[in-house]
Amino acid sequence: MPPTDAVPTTPDVFAKVRGHERAAILAAAREADVLPYFHTLTSPALPVVQMEGARRIMLGSNNYLGLTGDERVMQGARDALEQYGTGLTGSRLLNGTIPLHLDLEREIAEWMGTEDAIIFTTGHQANVGTLGTILTVGDTVVADSGDHASILDGCLLSRAKLRPFRHNRLDKLEKALQRAQTDGGGVLVVVDGVFSMEGDIAPLPQICELAERYGARLMVDEAHGAGVLGARGAGASELYGVEDRVDLRMGTFSKSLASCGGFIAGSHEVVEYLRISSRAFLFTASAVPAAVGAALAALRVMRSPDGPPLLQQVLDNARYLRDGLEALGYAVVAPQDVGDDVTAPGVVDGTIVTPIVPVLVGDDWKAALLWKALYDGGVFVNTALHPAVPPGGALLRTSVMATHDTAVLDEALAVFASVKTAFEAEHGPLPGPGSH
Structure with missing residues (x-):
């Protein structure tokens, strides 16, 4: 046995924080x-x-509709705070679901024109919790190189085979889809609707056509498109008229909806699967009531004549x-x-x-x-x-x-x-x- 005062030889796990690039x-x-x-x-x-x-x-805010200062949105937060307190102290699965969650999910599905919707405490969790659940070992995910970091995190968590393609290059997307045909599992294409740094829009009609041609599902991250694009503000998918060709749509409350949180809208069977299987949904505390109340009020303002x-x-x-x-x-x-x-x-x-x-x-x-x-x-x-x-x-x-x-x-x-x-x-x- 070595003496108790021997100097450890194990590398310091914190060494990487010193002198990094x-x-x-x-x-x-x-x-x-x-x-x-x-x-x-x-x-x-x-x-x-x-x-x-x-x-x-x-000139550095994602408050696209300016609703963080809207009295109706602030009142929605106040009302939720007064009725439900400062926090719910548990996950949605257990004690963390309130009527505001159910109203918000129903109204998001109506807004997006989908069968169902599920809300997460943060937008990052929405992407990680969906991709890390829907994808698994043996599947392939084809992602734009400009996709948000939370998409990459979800892809890595899933342990699916990742095939990235050069930003908005349809020829590179098609090559990735061709190669995915030999991978043996299901294939999911994931793109931002509006890319968060460049502000450009994905060519969704052509992406839909390629996904359909190669039998892949399609998920669009509408974080910067929802509440901005389309007559209803439902995002790039609405702008291009391809909502019925996109399988899953993600969005956040921290941009146009003046709050904090995220959602996934899609078919009832996929959303219900996420409700009972997504670890990022099941094992995190529900969003504070004020955040849910503000998001719901902001959504209603956007869907109103205003x-x-x-x-x-x-x-x-x-x-x-x-x-x-x-x-x-x-x-x-x-x-x-x-x-x-x-x-x-x-x-x-x-x-x-x-x-x-x-x-x-x-x-x-x-x-x-x-x-x-x-x-x-x-x-x-x-x-x-x-x-x-x-x-x-x-x-x-x-x-x-x-x-x-x-x-x-x-x-x-x-x-x-x-x-x-x-x-x-x-x-x-x-x-x-x-x-x-």
Whole structure:
């Protein structure tokens, strides 16, 4: 037996947190005060916020319809809090189901036009809990390389064979489906409806055709499409008229529905299977009542006569900001062609601009410096660096709300204009229009 005071030879499991590949750049960013993350918000998430002691225009929120400040939504949260208290202290399976859950699931299914729906405590759990349950060893999952991290997490948890394909490349999707034919199990294609960084929309009609041709099921993550696209705001699947060809649709409450949580909408048999089999659903506490009450109230606002004007306004604002940034010489994505036969809020001459308007910068360090200049000028945006984007693809992710008015957007564009002039004088040119 070794002496009790012998030095252990087992490697320290915490060793990886020291000197990792991004430690130096993080330290340098903190030293230069240009770290774009973990800044403290001290007001509601409205078009103009208070952040770290200053007024800043919020162009970094997913509050697409602006409903976090809507009195009807706040009252829905208050009513739920008063009736059910601060928490439910258990899972939906046991003591955590209240009538608000059942109403919300029923109304989501009506909104999505599906047989049933199930709500999860978070959007991340919705993806992980669905993919990790529906897929298993022997199955194949074909996923877009731009899919949200929670989709990848669910795929890895399932232990199904993962066949990724290059972002929105239909030829690569077809090759992956061809190869999956020899894998021997069931095949599921999973794509975002609207991709969270670039703001582009998946070509769902063609994806549906390929999935059907090769006998695969299709799941669409509508986290950034639900409450934004389509006449009902039901997402990219509605926009393209392919709702009946998509097997499962995921969405969240933390964007247009002004709360926190997630849902899966689909056939009754699949949803019921998730209710009794998904570990992420069965073994986590139910969402706090206020969150459920707020989401239900927001859904009802969107489905009311007040909803369509909000859908129109957020997309009008997105196009206004995109066009303004391009006119200033920034590299932004072009309006997306959705076809002349598509008629819905925000569609102009067969094109649409989603509320996510990325500005390509390229270099990680330049992106951090540009973010800081905008922040100091009174505009908050999000920063996406590698590995969230490909190497050399750093971008500033701007996003708009229906409740931004033209005066505030013009004020933000004026900051972008002055910052660009000063920034390029010191750091060299930024990518221009057409570079994205």
